[in-house]
Every structure is written in structure tokens, then in C-alpha cells.
Amino acid sequence: MCARIAAAAETVARCGRLSLEELTLATALVDRLNATIQTGSPTLWACLSPLARRAAYPPDIPFQAAEARSKTYNATIGQITDGQGHILALPAIERALAGLPTTDRNQALLYSPIDGLAELRQRWRERQRRGQPADKPSSLPLVVVGLTHGVSLVADLFGGEQHTVVVPAPFWGNYRLAFAVRTGARLVSGLAYRGQGFNCEVFAEALADLPAGEPAVVILNFPSNPGGYSPTVEERERIGSSLRQIADQHPLVVVCDDAYAGYVFEPEIPRQSMFWELLGTHPNLLPIKVDGATKEFCLFGGRVGFVTFPFDPADEVMAALESKAKCVMRGTVSSPVATSQVLLLQALRDEAVDAAIETVRLALLERYRLLKDLVGRLDARLLQPLPFNSGCFALLEIPRQHDVSSEAVRRRLLDHYDTGVIALAPNYLRLAFCSVAAAALPELVRRIEAAVSDLVS
Numbered sequence: 035m036c037a038r039i040a041a042a043a044e045t046v047a048r049c050g051r052l053s054l055e056e057l058t059l060a061t062a063l064v065d066r067l068n069a070t071i072q073t074g075s076p077t078l079w080a081c082l083s084p085l086a087r088r089a090a091y092p093p094d095i096p097f098q099a100a101e102a103r104s105k106t107y108n109a110t111i112g113q114i115t116d117g118q119g120h121i122l123a124l125p126a127i128e129r130a131l132a133g134l135p136t137t138d139r140n141q142a143l144l145y146s147p148i149d150g151l152a153e154l155r156q157r158w159r160e161r162q163r164r165g166q167p168a169d170k171p172s173s174l175p176l177v178v179v180g181l182t183h184g185v186s187l188v189a190d191l192f193g194g195e196q197h198t199v200v201v202p203a204p205f206w207g208n209y210r211l212a213f214a215v216r217t218g219a220r221l222v223s224g225l226a227y228r229g230q231g232f233n234c235e236v237f238a239e240a241l242a243d244l245p246a247g248e249p250a251v252v253i254l255n256f257p258s259n260p261g262g263y264s265p266t267v268e269e270r271e272r273i274g275s276s277l278r279q280i281a282d283q284h285p286l287v288v289v290c291d292d293a294y295a296g297y298v299f300e301p302e303i304p305r306q307s308m309f310w311e312l313l314g315t316h317p318n319l320l321p322i323k324v325d326g327a328t329k330e331f332c333l334f335g336g337r338v339g340f341v342t343f344p345f346d347p348a349d350e351v352m353a354a355l356e357s358k359a360k361c362v363m364r365g366t367v368s369s370p371v372a373t374s375q376v377l378l379l380q381a382l383r384d385e386a387v388d389a390a391i392e393t394v395r396l397a398l399l400e401r402y403r404l405l406k407d408l409v410g411r412l413d414a415r416l417l418q419p420l421p422f423n424s425g426c427f428a429l430l431e432i433p434r435q436h437d438v439s440s441e442a443v444r445r446r447l448l449d450h451y452d453t454g455v456i457a458l459a460p461n462y463l464r465l466a467f468c469s470v471a472a473a474a475l476p477e478l479v480r481r482i483e484a485a486v487s488d489l490v491s
């Protein structure tokens with residue numbers, strides 16, 4: 035008990051003015067969740083960040099309001115309603131949402147539950163699991179505010195100082211912000227490509243100096259940003275077996291960032307997330323899926339993402355982990371955006387949605403094929419395409435011997451060619467072909483080649 039009071043006093047110093055009763059309750063709750071995880075999944079426990087270990091979803095306003103939801107007299111939550119659960123909406127906002135069914139419109143304007151709208155979570159789960167055997171465990175996806183927030187939530191749960199994160203380079207810069215800058219995790223890397231394919235040993239090479247027993251996080255992003263690459267069947271097998279070998283030595287979280295899921299353009303390249311084939315293949319390996327509507331449903335401004343964990347919804351370890359994740363959510367964004375969840379629900383209920391998504395994929399496929407042909411004909415002394423087969427992007431490498439940086443080329447394109455691309459240090463240019471019309475691609479590639487040629491000669 036003395037230790038408990040000392041811990042409570044320490045927390046008071048950290049958290050401000052909580053009563054001892056509240057603190058004892060919070061500490062007891064955290065202890066209970068931690069014990070559940072330690073017993074049920076020692077690997078998960080070993081991977082949790084210091085923040086995750088002290089987190090528990092508090093039984094305060096949203097918790098109590100959820101319990102009172104169906105009561106006749108419900109004075110729990112600070113939403114302005116008619117007393118029967120209907121929002122007192124402003125006419126201009128109601129008019130803008132006039133196409134929605136009445137119940138959905140009301141739901142769009144009320145607070146979402148912290149973990150997201152129940153129907154949305156259920157429908158997204160069913161969609162994710164299409165074609166997967168029923169016995170593969172996956173949680174109800176937790177709704178987050180776009181995939182960036184999903185990555186950031188995972189970083190909060192599994193990052194932190196002392197934790198090592200591997201991401202192959204070149205990589206999407208937000209991983210560094212989410213894991214290293216925000217949580218202080220050690221980010222290690224290695225080259226994503228070897229020859230004309232993926233460097234399947236990159237994770238083992240990057241973790242070679244990590245003492246056995248230390249936890250690690252690996253990020254898999256296929257189709258990739260900035261690379262536009264998805265591994266072949268054989269590469270997937272090699273990546274999987276390399277990760278299992280790492281898991282022999284380290285409790286391992288594998289984050290599958292599936293932002294561009296489905297946008298695959300070569301028939302022999304698998305489309306499904308590696309999350310499913312890693313699931314349950316090693317007791318020390320925990321895959322976590324981050325996906326969402328941003329690219330898959332072309333809902334860029336909607337900010338609806340999902341985080342899915344490798345446990346059944348009914349598993350008590352999942353309940354403990356979800357409590358921790360909801361605590362982090364509550365302390366950052368409070369709850370995800372209801373309005374865009376309701377928009378996404380309209381699409382998920384639409385039987386024609388897959389055909390509509392396929393139309394988008396076919397539009398990208400046309401641009402992909404054209405770009406592939408164009409970059410294949412570039413002067414290799416000036417620019418060399420890295421392998422790409424999926425997603426929204428292609429990378430061009432400026433040969434190192436020229437000593438011309440991608441930033442110098444980017445500036446030249448802006449200043450002299452009325453053209454914008456992304457420069458990635460030291461010598462990569464990223465082309466987002468998803469946002470360029472097919473008809474404009476030949477001129478885009480011509481201008482990039484001309485800009486490099488100016489600087490080389």
C-alpha cells in the first residue's frame with residue numbers, strides 16, 4: 035500500500051491536482067490492464083512504450099455518457115440537442131448535408147464514440163477480411179483521424195526512447211516525425227532496393243547491432259510512398275522469413291502501412307496486405323495494420339483511418355490494449371470526425387463501390403503504363419527509374435557521379451520549367467503520377483530530363 039501511495043504521489047506531481055481517490059482508481063486500472071497484457075501476451079507487453087504502459091481509458095465523461103446513452107433522462111454530455119438526442123443544427127449546415135438520411139445526418143453532427151462509429155468499424159472489418167480464413171484473429175479497427183494519426187498512435191503505443199524502429203529508405207518522412215521526433219525512438223534504415231527488386235534483408239541488416247531481447251518495430255509500406263513498389267510473391271516470402279528470424283531474437287511489432295491498398299498494376303503482384311500473411315506465424319511477431327479511406331476511397335480531406343490489431347475483438351488482451359489506445363486518443367484528438375465517418379459509411383453501404391474504386395484504379399493504370407514506357411526511354415546517364423509497379427508514385431535517381439542534387443533539379447524545374455516534383459535527399463525525384471493527367475506525362479518527363487541535362491552539362 036505504501037508503494038501504491040508513493041506512486042500516487044509521484045503521479046500527482048506529474049499530473050496536477052487529482053484526488054487520491056481518483057489516482058488510486060487510475061493506478062488500479064492501469065495495474066489491471068498491465069497484468070492482463072503481461073499474462074496474455076508477453077510479446078505485446080515487451081513492445082509497449084512507457085506511455086502505453088501508464089495509459090488506461092479513464093471512466094470519465096465519454097465513458098459515463100456511453101453508459102447512459104439509452105436513458106430517458108440523460109444529462110451526461112455537453113452536446114446541444116433537443117433533449118431527445120437530436121442536434122440543434124444550424125440550417126446552413128443541415129442544408130449542406132441534405133443528401134444524407136435523417137439519422138445519418140444527426141450522427142454526422144454529434145460526437146463520434148472515441149473508437150469510432152460501431153457500424154463503420156464493423157463494415158470496415160468485414161471489408162478488410164474478405165478472402166481471409168475466419169480463424170485469423172483481427173480486432174475491430176479503431177477509427178483514427180487519417181492514416182498519419184494511425185501511424186502516430188502506433189508510435190505512441192510502441193515507440194519512445196530506448197525503442198528501435200526500422201524503415202527502409204527512401205521513406206515517407208512522416209515516419210521520422212511520428213516515431214523519432216515525437217516519441218524519441220531510434221530510427222534505423224537501409225536501402226529499400228537492391229538491383230531491380232526489394233532488399234528483403236534490409237530489416238535484419240538494420241537491426242544487426244540491437245542486443246537480443248530488445249524490442250523492435252519494423253515498418254512495411256506496400257505499395258510504397260515514395261517508391262510505388264510492392265514486393266513479388268517470392269520477395270514477400272523472403273521478407274516474411276527474415277522477419278520471423280528477427281522475431282527469434284526480438285519481440286517485434288510489424289506495422290503494415292496499407293495507405294495505397296489495392297492500387298497494384300501488375301497481375302503477378304499480390305494485392306493483399308502482408309498483415310494477413312504475417313498474422314500468427316511467430317509468437318514473438320505482432321503485425322498491426324494501418325489503413326483507411328484517404329486513398330482507398332479517394333477521401334483525402336475526410337481524415338478517416340483505421341488501426342487494426344492482431345487479436346480477436348473478444349480477447350481480453352485486446353480490451354486492455356484498446357483501453358490504452360483510447361486513452362491516447364482521448365488525450366490528443368478526443369474523438370475522430372463523425373461527419374466524414376458518416377460519408378464513408380454511405381460508400382461502404384453502396385453495392386457499386388468496388389466498381390467505382392476499380393474505375394479509379396484503371397485511370398491510374400493508364401498513367402502507370404504510359405509513365406513506365408516514358409521513363410524506360412530516359413537517357414540513363416541523366417536519370418534512372420527505380421523499380422515501381424503500384425501505388426501513386428515513381429522514383430527517378432540522378433546518378434551520383436554527376437554530383438547534382440535532387441534539390442537543385444527541383445529548383446531548376448520550378449524556376450525554368452514551370453514544373454513541380456518532390457526532391458528527396460540526396461538524389462531522388464518523386465513523381466506523383468496520380469495527380470498528373472495521362473496527356474501531360476510525356477511533357478512532364480521531357481522537362482525533368484531537360485532540367486537534369488542543364489545541370490549536368
Ligand SMILES: Cc1ncc(COP(=O)(O)O)c(C=O)c1O
Nearest residue numbers: 180181182206255259291293328
Ligand atoms: C505511406 C503513407 N502512409 C500514410 C499516409 C497518410 O495518409 P493520411 O493522409 O490519411 O494521413 C500517406 C500519405 O501521403 C502515405 O503516403
